[in-house]
Amino acid sequence: MADFPSALQRFPVTVDIVALTVRDDVLNVLLITRLIEPFRGRLALPGGFVLAGEGLGEAAIRELAEETGVEQVPGHLEQLQSYGPQGRDPRGDVLTVAHLLLAPDFPVLSAGSDAEQAAWCPVGDVLAGERHLAFDHARILVDAVERARSKLEYSPLGAAFCGEEFTIAQLRAVYEAVWGTRLDPRNFHRKATGNPGFLEDTGRMTTGDAGRPAALFRLAAEARSAAGEPVRAVLNPPLMRPHS
Amino acid sequence: MADFPSALQRFPVTVDIVALTVRDDVLNVLLITRLIEPFRGRLALPGGFVLAGEGLGEAAIRELAEETGVEQVPGHLEQLQSYGPQGRDPRGDVLTVAHLLLAPDFPVLSAGSDAEQAAWCPVGDVLAGERHLAFDHARILVDAVERARSKLEYSPLGAAFCGEEFTIAQLRAVYEAVWGTRLDPRNFHRKATGNPGFLEDTGRMTTGDAGRPAALFRLAAEARSAAGEPVRAVLNPPLMRPHS
């Protein structure tokens, strides 16, 4: 069996995770405060080096667990894009494979220890440049948000932001937060429920809220992503975002 | 300034290029025949190791030039996805960043020498499994074709398969080849020409062909990709592919 070329260049490889959720009707991203150089004290995307014997997805899940304390992947994880290896890290060339996580508002580890502290931050504030992100993470975040926006149009992944069971209004709030628009509740209801293979009625209802109780839905079985595999199901017709 | 962790794992990184074009009304992919182990004699995507001091896009362009003889990027190049590093290469863990090139039917280097020989192959034949590709290149090809198909719907990149100037019928042939469908010439003509910011009439006409001469168009300035940057312009309304 052949071997690698002798003068072969090798690169450190990291995974970064852009974890998005909807909190208080606003899109939020999970950021950590860096405790070590470079960029010590700055906000950054959670992530870290890929270890020997690891796949990219595995590394992303491990890093997420280490920095937030989640045991399982709390939503939908997919690869976003790779960046580098040039000019990203003052220590040298590093290739990073960015990942996108769409998840409900899960609690993050708030260890009072010296562990890196993760926290949800409104995407709008971060992109407005109030807090500069480490490395090229601002650019990665921009790409991630744009990907998330278009994903909602033609895939059932909006439901990844909700819990196991949700109302149509909660799902609509997700779309409104991610797209930054207002949607007609009545037309949205029809489009969402009328889309074959998207939602499943659980038969249960909300109770205790103001107004008429809402039916609880779950993501249809055929629209759920199977263990890290990409969601093949497509929204047909798509839920188009209102174009400017 | 901080340094990398001492026990840091480093990986060889390759770029692979899925170069697609339309030849004889069929989608084709550029493949090389491997002259060295592993997978010697098998068909593979063009590509190779990323060198020190190189960005991913640069490496893709260099490898394409080395293996096909093209001097400039002959079409639209964009990053597809990364694969690995586990279980892809019998020599060890290798991360690959796959790229997608949509280009007109450019001539490939047919050196009679011992250089790797590149050739256009119909995608349908390759995916039918008549010729097994090296590494995980069959899977990469599947992902690339699916990406190309959806790109045509909402981006002006169909024109990347045509030359500088083209007729509406040539552009329609691209869509038909990539989607594997037939489109109504008259409705397609209206959709394509009626899309603001997509096509520009050159004022010139074809001549010499059978039938009425056709107007020659070029891609509108605002729809051209600026030096490796992603095409931001979006087809509005999209050219939807007929769904089953």
Add this chain to the structure above:
DNA sequence: TCAAAAGTGTTTAGCGTACACCCATGG
């Protein structure tokens, strides 16, 4: 004059949008 391909006009059916309206609960 005919064949072939380009391009335009017209009809129809379906969908997105807007919005009136009714339903079911909590206070």
Add this chain to the structure above:
DNA sequence: CCATGGGTGTACGCTAAACACTTTTGA
């Protein structure tokens, strides 16, 4: 009873699809 939000019905305008028809060339 009223406010609040859930859910349905309906009218209108736009667009995709189908296809008849005209235009302009080569043979």
